[in-house]
Amino acid sequence: MDRKQVTIQDVAREAGVSTATVSRTLSKPTVVAKPTRQAVLRAVQKTGYQVNHLARNLRRGRTGSVIALAPNLANPFFSQILAGMSEVLSARNYGLLIADTQMGPDPDERLRRYLAAGAADGLVLFDGSLSPAALDVPGRPPVVAACEWLKVDLPSIRVDNAMGAELAVAHLADLGHSRIGHVTGPRRNVLARTRLAGWRDAMTRRGLDPREGWVFEGDFSMDSGAMAARRWLAAPDRPTALFFASDEMAVGFLGEARRADIRAPRDVSVVGFDNIEVAAHLDPPLTTIRQPRTLIGQRAAALLMDLIEGGDGAAFESMVEVDLILRDSTAPPPPPAPAGQASSKAAGAA
Amino acid sequence: MDRKQVTIQDVAREAGVSTATVSRTLSKPTVVAKPTRQAVLRAVQKTGYQVNHLARNLRRGRTGSVIALAPNLANPFFSQILAGMSEVLSARNYGLLIADTQMGPDPDERLRRYLAAGAADGLVLFDGSLSPAALDVPGRPPVVAACEWLKVDLPSIRVDNAMGAELAVAHLADLGHSRIGHVTGPRRNVLARTRLAGWRDAMTRRGLDPREGWVFEGDFSMDSGAMAARRWLAAPDRPTALFFASDEMAVGFLGEARRADIRAPRDVSVVGFDNIEVAAHLDPPLTTIRQPRTLIGQRAAALLMDLIEGGDGAAFESMVEVDLILRDSTAPPPPPAPAGQASSKAAGAA
DNA sequence: CTGAAAGCGCTTACAG
DNA sequence: CTGAAAGCGCTTACAG
Numbered sequence: 116m117d118r119k120q121v122t123i124q125d126v127a128r129e130a131g132v133s134t135a136t137v138s139r140t141l142s143k144p145t146v147v148a149k150p151t152r153q154a155v156l157r158a159v160q161k162t163g164y165q166v167n168h169l170a171r172n173l174r175r176g177r178t179g180s181v182i183a184l185a186p187n188l189a190n191p192f193f194s195q196i197l198a199g200m201s202e203v204l205s206a207r208n209y210g211l212l213i214a215d216t217q218m219g220p221d222p223d224e225r226l227r228r229y230l231a232a233g234a235a236d237g238l239v240l241f242d243g244s245l246s247p248a249a250l251d252v253p254g255r256p257p258v259v260a261a262c263e264w265l266k267v268d269l270p271s272i273r274v275d276n277a278m279g280a281e282l283a284v285a286h287l288a289d290l291g292h293s294r295i296g297h298v299t300g301p302r303r304n305v306l307a308r309t310r311l312a313g314w315r316d317a318m319t320r321r322g323l324d325p326r327e328g329w330v331f332e333g334d335f336s337m338d339s340g341a342m343a344a345r346r347w348l349a350a351p352d353r354p355t356a357l358f359f360a361s362d363e364m365a366v367g368f369l370g371e372a373r374r375a376d377i378r379a380p381r382d383v384s385v386v387g388f389d390n391i392e393v394a395a396h397l398d399p400p401l402t403t404i405r406q407p408r409t410l411i412g413q414r415a416a417a418l419l420m421d422l423i424e425g426g427d428g429a430a431f432e433s434m435v436e437v438d439l440i441l442r443d444s445t446a447p448p449p450p451p452a453p454a455g456q457a458s459s460k461a462a463g464a465a
Numbered sequence: 466m467d468r469k470q471v472t473i474q475d476v477a478r479e480a481g482v483s484t485a486t487v488s489r490t491l492s493k494p495t496v497v498a499k500p501t502r503q504a505v506l507r508a509v510q511k512t513g514y515q516v517n518h519l520a521r522n523l524r525r526g527r528t529g530s531v532i533a534l535a536p537n538l539a540n541p542f543f544s545q546i547l548a549g550m551s552e553v554l555s556a557r558n559y560g561l562l563i564a565d566t567q568m569g570p571d572p573d574e575r576l577r578r579y580l581a582a583g584a585a586d587g588l589v590l591f592d593g594s595l596s597p598a599a600l601d602v603p604g605r606p607p608v609v610a611a612c613e614w615l616k617v618d619l620p621s622i623r624v625d626n627a628m629g630a631e632l633a634v635a636h637l638a639d640l641g642h643s644r645i646g647h648v649t650g651p652r653r654n655v656l657a658r659t660r661l662a663g664w665r666d667a668m669t670r671r672g673l674d675p676r677e678g679w680v681f682e683g684d685f686s687m688d689s690g691a692m693a694a695r696r697w698l699a700a701p702d703r704p705t706a707l708f709f710a711s712d713e714m715a716v717g718f719l720g721e722a723r724r725a726d727i728r729a730p731r732d733v734s735v736v737g738f739d740n741i742e743v744a745a746h747l748d749p750p751l752t753t754i755r756q757p758r759t760l761i762g763q764r765a766a767a768l769l770m771d772l773i774e775g776g777d778g779a780a781f782e783s784m785v786e787v788d789l790i791l792r793d794s795t796a797p798p799p800p801p802a803p804a805g806q807a808s809s810k811a812a813g814a815a
Numbered sequence: 816c817t818g819a820a821a822g823c824g825c826t827t828a829c830a831g
Numbered sequence: 832c833t834g835a836a837a838g839c840g841c842t843t844a845c846a847g
Contacts, residue, residue, distance in 0.1 A: 165581035170824030191541030520840030
């Protein structure tokens with residue numbers, strides 16, 4: 116591997132100028148006389164010179180890249196977000212490093228290392244479970260929180276999860292449902308908690324009962340949705356409609372429910388959260404709350420860029436809105452069953 | 466932002482030694498006398514010193530990171546692969562940069578820039594549409610192709626797509642199908658071509674007719690699967706079974722077919738490719754060819770590491786095997802319909 | 816075992 | 832408009 120790297124020296128020699136002039140030609144061409152500039156560019160062509168970013172960055176005191184830190188890279192949820200970030204960053208010639216916080220033994224220590232000098236010029240955090248203390252690195256670069264994160268006051272891009280819950284409950288209540296349940300994400304997850312709280316508020320606001328027995332714990336995964344289906348089926352006084360904290364859980368629920376010959380929206384109305392790609396292709400197509408993930412990535416990157424360039428980020432912080440995508444998994448509640456059946460209590464809700 | 470960076474100088478002063486000794490204590494501790502070492506470590510603690518990677522890397526002539534270059538980062542297909550790469554790389558203290566080839570105006574030029582000195586120590590290529598000429602950069606770092614790529618001879622990790630097609634056709638033929646169709650990926654995609662060729666070979670090998678009219682062109686997306694459903698429905702002599710080049714297309718097909726009251730496996734048998742997460746949760750759960758994506762990422766990273774460290778990669782190149790995941794979307798073909806109907810010719814196949 | 820010194824490849828005040 | 836020179840923070844032969 117004899118990579119005989121072409122350096123700025125080679126170009127300078129070839130063009131008969133100093134390295135300073137070569138450098139200037141490449142970074143601030145206007146300041147160089149035209150004939151000189153042309154000679155330099157010719158020499159660059161001839162030698163095939165490519166700037167060595169390592170050296171440039173060391174000199175400039177920046178790395179030219181930022182890190183996106185996610186709790187689980189394998190989660191396809193992040194792919195669109197990363198694509199959004201990459202779009203904004205690459206337009207500015209910044210690199211995008213990705214890392215998984217939950218991979219090693221000590222996530223906090225990993226974060227601290229990524230904040231060390233020379234690792235990156237900034238960082239976007241998607242993992243709300245990291246401890247705020249890990250951010251306490253002297254001279255650390257700017258950090259953007261792209262998750263709800265209650266404990267620390269970081270510049271952030273937030274998704275309006277409360278609004279999502281409100282839209283879901285409003286839609287179901289408008290259809291005539293009063294027994295509206297909720298399938299949650301993991302208890303410790305802040306997103307999950309906000310959606311749960313949003314469901315409670317939306318129910319209460321309408322004089323509906325946000326009953327504890329109508330809350331089914333999940334962890335965002337399809338499997339946990341399938342499990343929720345089994346618990347829902349066994350519940351004595353089960354809701355006629357369910358708002359899921361993720362589409363994946365709704366998918367798992369629908370698949371499992373179907374095995375018990377329960378169909379949406381005939382037997383139960385279902386609203387998801389995220390609008391993952393498959394949602395439109397299910398049977399029935401899933402009504403859901405859409406999160407604009409590409410936008411989240413773009414916004415997070417733009418905010419970080421502003422911070423890196425010395426801005427205060429104020430103009431870039433934002434609450435990303437969500438909206439209801441109406442499909443076919445919701446309908447008015449089924450008519451009350453005759454007395455003596457498991458769902459008899461539904462009569463009271465009509 | 467007054468980041469007063471702590472440098473190796475500060476530590477040296479604090480410990481009363483030279484910077485060389487500090488450096489050695491940190492990289493090759495054994496070569497330093499114990500008392501000295503301890504003094505240095507104390508000074509590191511006290512000052513909160515963190516090595517500046519930029520400087521270290523410039524000196525060492527490496528960047529400490531590699532690039533994964535994908536045609537479309539938003540495709541969730543890549544998330545597991547990236548997670549697999551990240552796992553291997555971070556264990557070795559390498560960073561993972563990601564970039565999207567199809568974002569800018571000139572993909573080849575982007576590739577060339579990423580191959581420039583100082584951008585990364587190596588690169589994994591997932592985009593088979595890039596032109597080989599773009600790799601022709603003097604002194605470029607090692608590149609691993611993690612896609613089938615016929616034109617260039619790069620160290621590579623390949624997925625056994627032909628085997629996947631064979632498994633799918635074998636399974637359907639064993640069930641009694643003889644009219645087995647194929648829904649392809651995009652024509653120009655090498656993966657798609659290999660799967661199509663694999664289907665043809667597998668059919669021919671069994672004396673079955675790989676009829677052109679049984680090939681439906683798609684582009685891997687759910688939408689294209691739905692379109693294939695419409696074309697399949699309209700086909701005069703339609704196949705009783707379909708092998709899809711992607712699960713996503715199978716999902717789109719099933720959703721659309723259901724609207725025409727066509728169900729798998731009652732009316733048509735369906736085999737996908739990939740084993741995406743939702744496959745297990747569909748109704749019916751989808752029989753498919755599984756690609757171990759995490760493994761692909763791990764292998765690609767391991768191969769690249771070997772190349773970067775001066776190996777020839779030979780021991781790390783590999784063909785990743787696929788397997789058939791049997792679920793409920795396949796069954797023996799429906800009995801031939803009575804004469805006079807569209808599917809009457811099926812009788813000949815019984 | 817330790818230190819003085821060179822140097823990785825670039826950029827940028829400072830002179831002229 | 833251009834060049835000589837310093838220096839970004841580190842590592843590593845080379846002496847001792």
